[in-house]
Amino acid sequence: MFDQPFVRPSLFQAIDPRVRLACAALTAVCLAPLKNLPACWLGLALGLTLLIISRPPFLPLLRRLAAVNIFILFLWCVTPWTTPGTVLAQWGIFAVSAEGVRLSLLASVKSNALVCVFLALVASMDAPTVGHALERLRCPRKLVFLFLFTGRYAHVLASEWRTLSVAARLRGFRPRTDLHTYRTLACLLGLLLVRAYERSLRVREAMLLRGFEGRFRSVAVFRTRPVDALFVLSLLLCLTGIVWMEWKGGPHV
């Protein structure tokens, strides 16, 4: 149901998932607070480089980038006109301010850079691997359990929802804006929740019967190798460069 189109062979698959996850988080933390435009462009370059190495499929990539940029587009429609500052251009009462354009540009560049890094390093892992890597990175065990469980059953419940909505459509249900639609959708949703609840009770009993004692064991072995060290070093070098540029340039560029 929710296939992950970005999980495919690339150079990054050779790198330990824990290292990839930690690196993605570190990069996000370094890039998110940037205020200097050249540094942001460098961040975008870094993100694009990582993305090219991870060789993503073209169409899904476009779709994901479009989804992120819709919010950015919304900001572009509003922010340049409403930010106070030096006027860049004026039509009647509408004025575009330089500060507003700069703010929007900053947000767009950073946003896209971070999405590229995330697509390259994290979206290229399947959900269970992310869960197990999080556990080895000392995430709270209950949280990891929830994540693995949710990831496992999201597919099952999504196909159940599809069955329900097909059944409703076969009976002539057409969604409109009225109480009947809301009541029908709510009943379907309620049915989905009730079934999920009953399934959870069954699964719990089945797992307890099989001796489950609170943690999933993974057959995947995570090993760090020299390649990982090389990757971390080069990424750290790039990040140091970006942060140095930010520090040197200051926000007023």
Place this chain on the structure above:
Amino acid sequence: MHIAEGILSPVVLGAGAALAAAGTAIGLRKLDYDRLMTVGILSAAFFVGSLIHVPVGFSSAHLILNGLVGVLLGWAAFPAILTALLLQAVLFQFGGFTVLGVNAFTMGFSSVLAWYCYRGIIGIWPGPTGIRAAAFCGGALGVALAAALTALALAFTSEGFQTAAQLLLWAHLPVMLAEGLITMFTVVFIQRVRPEMFQAARA
């Protein structure tokens, strides 16, 4: 209700992450291993539910359902929403690491408040009509608060985003109404079919 990455200021991101961590810690402490699987599967159901598109006027909106999560799970809604958001990030790349905290807090906190509101109204006004009113208020309050907190996060980041934040808030008004109605009907349905879900999932 997702803010993309790279927009908010570091102060807002840090505050969001800290508050989300605190909320998740409380939620996890109240959650024992017996209820973990139920919460996990319900969180998957909410994950699927938030992909449902509902017609609102001339356009359509996807459900957010954080009010309903709160009504069903109480404080456990915090970790449930955090995991659902993380899963959305991994599967669809909505949001990322740095905004995860802010998004989890805006939605988790409002769903916990929706739960208190639901319980409060039921306490004052028992009976079927009271449950209906409480569920409607819970669902609507969940979305309203989440929208308000998201707008606040935007407005605190920069003066230039204030108008965008206001627009975001207004755009969520019809969604609020739809979400309240859906939550009300769903709660009534579950009350009729499996009333023990309200006891079992909470504690």
